[in-house]
Amino acid sequence: MAGNSKSLGDLFAQKKLVVAPGIFDMISLKVADQLGFDCLYMTGYGTVASYLGLPDAGLATYTDMVNRVAAFCGATSTPIICDGDTGYGGLLNVAHTVEGYIRAGAAGIQLEDQEFPKKCGHTKGRKVIPVQDMVNKIKVASDVRGDRKDFLIIARTDARTTHGLDEALKRAEQYLAAGADVLFVESPESMDELAVIGKSFDVPLVANIVEGGRTPQPTARELQDMGFALAIHPGLGFLAMGHALHKAYSHLKDTGDSIGYDEIDDFEAFSKLIGFQKVWDFDDKYRSLELK
Helix, strand or coil: CCCCCCCHHHHHHCCCCEEEEEECCHHHHHHHHHHCCCCEEECHHHHHHHHHCCCCCCCCCHHHHHHHHHHHHCCCCCCEEEECCCCCCCHHHHHHHHHHHHHHCCCEEEEECECCCCCCCCCCCCCECCHHHHHHHHHHHHHHHCCCCCCEEEEEECCHHHHCHHHHHHHHHHHHHHCCCEEEECCCCCHHHHHHHHHHCCCCEEEECCCCCCCCCCCHHHHHHHCCCEEEECCHHHHHHHHHHHHHHHHHHHHCCCCCCCCCCCHHHHHHHHCHHHHHHHHHHHHHHHCC
């Protein structure tokens, strides 16, 4: 397995922006891992879309998601922050979710304060629960985590869109006091708002960069200067994949063959990425046994 075995806490302690691509299936995981990112982000939108073919609108269950967490984390030593939605229910569900994500190998869990059923943070119609309800969820998550401090709790608030930035900042402060390690104010709508978030807290902060989403796209240097510790790009991978597949399949549909279409990976290189080199090496090593 490729990857960086440093904990998220160690990465954030370096005071250098950590950039994490969104992974959503095993191929995206292997590609990102091969490139040597320090951290990966299991995107809820992409995982639900690739695994179930459904929108990220509260339709995936805890079981759906924890199985993907286990598959992703079992294939790499790179720390992965895993989307835990709202915790999939009440306080008992939150406890069960956190324990399950820890067992599955997640380096951290993202919990958000949306009402159920939740929705992607850059889409319409999101509503948030009372702040005390989310505070209680964070307290439960922190208690379940216990002394396993290498497992981080990322508290996300979606209050900005319907209640304004001030309310989102107040909520984030209370989530921090309840035991969150990392704060994630979702969907700021200007560079000025990003700057305000960055100077409001002295703890690791997440910037969610969604190409075509509600938040502007600063450079990595700008985000670091603003005070952010982590920039996630959850949609880049599946948006690139969708675009590439549309082009390739359109060519096939229009021409009836793939002759001349060269915007693809090398087959042998891709086979090695997926793990066929180990299969070939195994076959070479034990071929003599098959001849007996």
